[in-house]
Amino acid sequence: MxxxxxxxxxxxxxxxxxxxxxxxxxxxxxxxxxxxxxxxxxxxxxxxxxxxxxxxxxxxxxxxxxxxxxxxxxxxxxxxxxxxxxxxxxxxxxxxxxxxxxxxxxxxxxxxxxxxxxxxxxxxxxxxxxxxxxxxxxxxxxxxxxxxxxxxxxxxxxxxxxxxxxxxxxxxxxxxxxxxTAAQFMDFGQFREVKGAAYYAGRLPKFIAYDLQHSAEREIHRLWPDHQCNIQVFKHTPDRARDNGAGIILTALTSTGCVLGAGSVGEKNIDGHMIGSNASCELAGYIKNEVCVDAHLQDQLIIFMALAKGCSRMRTCAxxxxxxxxxxxxxxxxxxxxxxxxxxxxxxxxxxxxxxxxxxx
Ligand SMILES: Nc1ncnc2c1ncn2[C@@H]1O[C@H](COP(=O)(O)OP(=O)(O)OP(=O)(O)O)[C@@H](O)[C@H]1O
CATH class of the missing domain: 3.65.10.20 (RNA 3'-terminal phosphate cyclase domain)
Structure with missing residues (x-):
């Protein structure tokens, strides 16, 4: 058998x-x-x-x-x-x-x-x-x-x-x-700040990264005017990236150490405004619902929860x-x-x- x-x-x-x-x-x-x-x-x-x-x-x-x-x-x-x-x-x-x-x-x-x-x-x-x-x-x-x-x-x-x-x-x-050891992702605490990076590389124009940055920052500032939202624009120099590429990565940090992520990589004919605002809307959804684990981290934690000693718990979105x-x-x-x-x-x-x-x- x-x-x-x-x-x-x-x-x-x-x-x-x-x-x-x-x-x-x-x-x-x-x-x-x-x-x-x-x-x-x-x-x-x-x-x-x-x-x-x-x-x-x-x-x-x-x-x-x-x-x-x-x-x-x-x-x-x-x-x-x-x-x-x-x-x-x-x-x-x-x-x-x-x-x-x-x-x-x-x-x-x-x-x-x-x-x-x-x-x-x-x-x-x-x-x-x-x-x-x-x-x-x-x-x-x-x-x-x-x-x-x-x-x-x-x-x-x-x-x-x-x-x-x-x-x-x-x-x-x-x-x-x-x-x-079993991990707990249950206590959201207080939302503290959003950090992020809008990057571009190769022959892509600078404005794409600025579009990504502005549209993402606008959404977070609209919802949480008193919180820090710091999205840096940067270009990968040719020694760090040879080809064309652009995208955004955002993280929201809470007082209990939760880190929530959202982001996207641009494809051909990238629309920086759309990608930037989608990423910030995704992140805003997590913050509003006070979840401790975002929609992508969920599946990535399962294997560790299964192997750990004790009862692991997460509070997440759908x-x-x-x-x-x-x-x-x-x-x-x-x-x-x-x-x-x-x-x-x-x-x-x-x-x-x-x-x-x-x-x-
Ligand atoms: N934007 C994102 N941020 C973080 N993780 C992501 C993101 N998009 C996808 N992932 C993760 O990448 C993995 C994708 O798994 P999936 O089975 O779809 O990929 P794959 O091996 O490329 O297979 P396939 O080509 O069959 O889709 C999952 O763990 C998912 O959570």
């Missing part, structure tokens, strides 16, 4: 995230996994470059046996061994999202037998994935709640955009000395399909149960008694 846990990649969101979480948990728990119907709900189903690079990176880290690791493959079997820290390098030669590759390895390397450095070349700011600044400013500080002394450091050496990529980052991870998918994968892989409750003003409360997993290597 097969000892693979089977994960249905078409469940709800039906994108790459089910695969990423399934393989990460497979490596951490040392449980072979078979993922079927990979990215079934995407126009081009199966593994894309980003997913394949992530799978190969985790294969190297865990000396896994892998079947089905080819571009556009819709089924993958992954049998890991142990988690080896060390130096790893990936060159995607595309604009594949660097942060989504990191999303796959970050939880794994916390349980490695030594320190790690993962150097990835690809896209740093690409659509439908966390911008690298989001990972630095929102995800990493939030993960500190699971392990105050977690040493994860993300450095951007070069920014890269769609379609060429050419971005380069380094992620350093120190392994945990004890299990992750659950995304990504989050429900992450919960499905975490429940199948770990056996933990997530509890979901609804508040009166559109908040959702998610809690979970985690595994308290620890790799004693």
């Amino acid at each position: 097969s000892n693979f846990v089977e994960i249905d990649g078409s469940y709800l969101e039906g994108g790459g995230q089910a695969l990423r979480n399934a393989i990460s948990l497979s490596v951490i728990l040392n449980r072979p996994v078979r993922v079927v119907k990979i990215r079934a709900n995407r126009p081009k189903p199966g593994l894309s470059h980003q997913h394949l690079h992530g799978v190969h990176l985790l294969r190297a880290i865990s000396q896994a046996d892998v079947n089905g690791d080819a571009l556009l493959s819709t089924e993958l079997e992954f049998t890991p061994r142990r988690i080896e820290g060390g130096m790893y390098k990936v060159d995607t030669r595309t604009a594949a999202s660097i942060t989504l590759i990191y999303q796959m390895v970050m939880p794994v390397l916390l349980f490695a037998n030594s320190s790690s450095r993962v150097d990835v070349t690809g896209g740093t700011n690409v659509a439908f994935s966390p911008q690298v600044e989001y990972m630095q400013q929102v995800l990493l500080p939030s993960l500190k709640r699971f392990a105050a002394n977690t040493a994860m450091e993300l450095t951007v050496l070069h920014h890269g955009f769609y379609p060429r990529g050419n971005g380069r980052c380094q992620l350093n991870v120190e392994p945990l000395q004890q299990p992750l 659950l995304s399909k990504h989050t429900r998918t992450a919960i499905y994968v975490a429940e199948q892989m770990t056996g933990v149960k997530f509890n979901i409750e609804y508040g009166d003003f559109g908040q959702t409360f998610v809690s979970c008694e985690g595994l308290g997993h620890f790799n004693n290597v």
Whole structure:
């Protein structure tokens, strides 16, 4: 009889995230996994470059046996061994999202037998994935709640955009000395300030970044005239970004240390006003509802909640399909149960008694 846990990649969101979480948990728990119907709900189903690079990176880290690791493959079997820290390098030669590759390895390397450095070349700011600044400013500080002394450091050496990529980052991870502890994201406290950056690079004109800045600041000042909203405009110099790119990243900070993020990367014929005001409206929604976890951080925290020792809780906005998918994968892989409750003003409360997993290597 097969000892693979089977994960249905078409469940709800039906994108790459089910695969990423399934393989990460497979490596951490040392449980072979078979993922079927990979990215079934995407126009081009199966593994894309980003997913394949992530799978190969985790294969190297865990000396896994892998079947089905080819571009556009819709089924993958992954049998890991142990988690080896060390130096790893990936060159995607595309604009594949660097942060989504990191999303796959970050939880794994916390349980490695030594320190790690993962150097990835690809896209740093690409659509439908966390911008690298989001990972630095929102995800990493939030993960500190699971392990105050977690040493994860993300450095951007070069920014890269769609379609060429050419971005380069380094992620350093120190392994945990004890299990992750349950994290609480329940107390919003008081809204303090909004910070952000409107950036442009390559041959794009300056006014795009000013449009992004003005429209975002206008919305925040209109709603909270007495609060600080400081959005800096800057140009990536050619030594920091070779190609055209522009976008905005905003964070709202609260008195209890919550960090909420919103932002967007410009595409062809970018309308700075529209993107800037969409980002600030998204952020304003979180602040008004006093949620502690934004719509994107939700799904990114699930794997850590499932692994931590004790009951983690989050107060967030409506659950995304990504989050429900992450919960499905975490429940199948770990056996933990997530509890979901609804508040009166559109908040959702998610809690979970985690595994308290620890790799004693
Ligand atoms: N604007 C954003 N800010 C932060 N995180 C984001 C943002 N947009 C998307 N994400 C995150 O990126 C991940 C995207 O997962 P998804 O499965 O859609 O991606 P994917 O692997 O590129 O797959 P696919 O190509 O199948 O969509 C999720 O974790 C989501 O929360």
